[in-house]
Amino acid sequence: MLSKYYLSQEIFDREQEKIFRKVWLFAGLKTLLPKHNSFITRKICGIPVVIQNFNGAIRAFENVCLHRNALIQGEAVGCRPLACPYHGWVYGEHGEVKAIPHREALYKIDDCEQQQLKLREFPLEAIGNILFISFNDRPFPIEDQFGPGFIESLKSSSSCYDGEVMVTTLHGKFNWKLAYENLRDSNHVSYLHRNSLARSVMFNTPVDSGLAAESLQALANTSKEGMRAEMRRFSYGGAEGTRENPLRVPFQDMVERWGDEGAYYNWLPFPNVHIASGDGCSFTLEHHIPVAPDRTDLEIYWFTTRKRKPYAFSSSNLLAKMHGSCLVVGEDVAIMERVQAALHPYAPAPTQGAYEFMNRLVERWYTDLMETDHEI
Amino acid sequence: MKSRWVVGGGAHLEHAFSAWKQARPEENVIKVEVPQREDYSFDLTVLDRISEAGGSMFVAFDERFGNFKRMELMQAALERGFKLESFISPSAVVAKDVAVGLNVFIGAGVIIGTGSRVDYNCVLQAGAKTGNDVHLKSSCWLDIGVTVGHGAEIGAHGILRIGAIVASRVKIGRYCELGWPRVYEKDIPARTVFDTRYEEPICVYGE
Numbered sequence: 001m002l003s004k005y006y007l008s009q010e011i012f013d014r015e016q017e018k019i020f021r022k023v024w025l026f027a028g029l030k031t032l033l034p035k036h037n038s039f040i041t042r043k044i045c046g047i048p049v050v051i052q053n054f055n056g057a058i059r060a061f062e063n064v065c066l067h068r069n070a071l072i073q074g075e076a077v078g079c080r081p082l083a084c085p086y087h088g089w090v091y092g093e094h095g096e097v098k099a100i101p102h103r104e105a106l107y108k109i110d111d112c113e114q115q116q117l118k119l120r121e122f123p124l125e126a127i128g129n130i131l132f133i134s135f136n137d138r139p140f141p142i143e144d145q146f147g148p149g150f151i152e153s154l155k156s157s158s159s160c161y162d163g164e165v166m167v168t169t170l171h172g173k174f175n176w177k178l179a180y181e182n183l184r185d186s187n188h189v190s191y192l193h194r195n196s197l198a199r200s201v202m203f204n205t206p207v208d209s210g211l212a213a214e215s216l217q218a219l220a221n222t223s224k225e226g227m228r229a230e231m232r233r234f235s236y237g238g239a240e241g242t243r244e245n246p247l248r249v250p251f252q253d254m255v256e257r258w259g260d261e262g263a264y265y266n267w268l269p270f271p272n273v274h275i276a277s278g279d280g281c282s283f284t285l286e287h288h289i290p291v292a293p294d295r296t297d298l299e300i301y302w303f304t305t306r307k308r309k310p311y312a313f314s315s316s317n318l319l320a321k322m323h324g325s326c327l328v329v330g331e332d333v334a335i336m337e338r339v340q341a342a343l344h345p346y347a348p349a350p351t352q353g354a355y356e357f358m359n360r361l362v363e364r365w366y367t368d369l370m371e372t373d374h375e376i
Numbered sequence: 377m378k379s380r381w382v383v384g385g386g387a388h389l390e391h392a393f394s395a396w397k398q399a400r401p402e403e404n405v406i407k408v409e410v411p412q413r414e415d416y417s418f419d420l421t422v423l424d425r426i427s428e429a430g431g432s433m434f435v436a437f438d439e440r441f442g443n444f445k446r447m448e449l450m451q452a453a454l455e456r457g458f459k460l461e462s463f464i465s466p467s468a469v470v471a472k473d474v475a476v477g478l479n480v481f482i483g484a485g486v487i488i489g490t491g492s493r494v495d496y497n498c499v500l501q502a503g504a505k506t507g508n509d510v511h512l513k514s515s516c517w518l519d520i521g522v523t524v525g526h527g528a529e530i531g532a533h534g535i536l537r538i539g540a541i542v543a544s545r546v547k548i549g550r551y552c553e554l555g556w557p558r559v560y561e562k563d564i565p566a567r568t569v570f571d572t573r574y575e576e577p578i579c580v581y582g583e
Contacts (some may be wrong), residue, residue, distance in 0.1 A: 030583050049458040077581040166567075168574055250415055315551050315567045315580045316442035323571075368531060 003347040006175035012293045020045050024142050026273045027133035031163040038079045054093035061095045061119040093118030128158030144228040146235050160258045160305045166318035170298040172333050174340035176290040184358045192315040197328045201264045207355045214362035227376045228364050237267030251317045254280045255305045379431030383408040392436035433458040439517035443533045447515050
């Protein structure tokens with residue numbers, strides 16, 4: 001894409017409005033919400049969010065107390081009632097204010113006024129164990145964003161996610177779009193990752209001449225429905241690469257396997273998530289969070305498939321996985337930062353080949369969305 | 377002459393072997409390297425060739441895989457009936473009432489304050505200093521020169537790397553790695569890793 005799409009604050013703000021506040025976004029893992037009052041907190045699109053389990057019902061609210069704007073839940077993951085620690089306001093499962101200590105004596109708020117107070121709730125959808133949130137006032141069905149085959153694949157694979165989850169965040173100095181472009185370009189693996197990922201996994205780089213030709217044509221249907229249908233093509237996943245020798249991991253007898261032995265699985269939910277499994281016994285999930293035109297936070301999760309029973313060194317397994325993957329992710333981050341560093345307002349437009357048909361289709365859709373009044 | 381087998385692998389095996397040899401010139405100190413297969417599992421046949429009746433054993437393996445590999449070797453030695461002893465360097469200053477578990481390594485110049493407890497399979501490298509009433513739970517690894525303040529508790533399998541200082545009365549949860557050279561002034565939840573290759577801590581949630 002032209003360099004302005006990676007550099008401009010005005011475009012960054014526009015894409016936050018026209019994409020991120022309209023589509024379904026990764027919100028967290030349901031496996032971290034196993035019981036009543038379990039919660040996770042996130043900042044998504046700049047909005048502090050709490051996602052909490054209320055007797056099995058999982059709901060998302062703005063994590064800001066209606067009294068004095070304190071964060072209601074402070075930890076990233078925890079288990080406690082939805083109650084503000086500042087002055088003790090307590091909220092119920094629909095975000096209603098259940099109790100205000102000394103309400104009549106100190107606040108002079110009557111029953112009627114209290115009933116009007118309610119936390120802002122956000123639509124939340126679960127695909128298997130993966131939670132998606134929407135900040136759209138009129139959210140479209142999640143099936144408009146992800147096709148049925150993709151939903152089924154996410155549902156099936158995530159159903160075996162384990163509840164023990166390792167997480168860290170890397171702070172990348174690049175635009176978030178470089179991440180999805182990099183992930184939809186398997187041709188880079190044998191060059192950039194020749195000493196890491198490419199040693200064990202072979203990726204095909206298909207060329208779809210029909211889609212490549214289509215990407216050069218104008219978008220035919222630019223109605224809301226048409227734009228969503230086009231976006232649906234950008235999310236796909238399944239077995240992508242193959243291992244010459246199926247990987248034997250030391251903990252594979254401790255967990256329930258998922259998928260075909262020897263396959264390398266990749267899922268790419270558009271716009272900003274990547275899930276992968278290279279051994280059928282563990283998964284990594286990367287969430288690319290736009291922070292600024294040249295800043296993206298990478299939240300990296302690791303979890304195994306469901307344990308047959310608890311074992312002492314399970315977190316050491318996850319740490320070994322994290323270190324291994326951060327070698328590959330580190331190579332990706334370094335090259336994306338190198339690309340970002342070279343960008344300037346007069347930088348030449350990239351020369352994309354036919355194999356980059358998917359990135360070209362995304363570019364066509366994205367630039368249409370950014371440069372016109374079209375919406376999704 | 378009494379035999380003492382120092383078994384394990386890597387750099388720590390070399391350190392422990394030379395430490396035992398210097399400290400016990402009257403013993404027949406033997407280094408036994410335990411090979412690892414491609415999947416990191418130990419080939420324990422070398423242990424099967426040693427008769428447990430002829431002496432005692434010390435297991436020396438570094439902190440890899442959260443100290444679990446050293447524990448695995450220690451368990452293999454115990455299962456085979458070997459007697460395990462701890463090593464306390466003659467230059468270490470260990471208060472008389474300190475309780476020291478099996479297979480602990482206390483290196484040169486280590487200081488351990490009164491009322492402390494060092495559980496089995498811990499390694500305190502040269503110059504590590506722990507205050508009074510400190511509890512190091514099993515299989516911890518304290519690198520050269522680290523400091524643990526009075527009354528602090530280090531959870532099982534904790535790794536404290538060079539430059540780590542744990543303030544007094546702080547509790548570090550199990551399976552933590554304190555790899556950023558800094559003062560840790562607050563309690564750290566179990567399974568938290570501070571690794572210099574990462575900008576943020578690595579956290580583990582759920583079970």
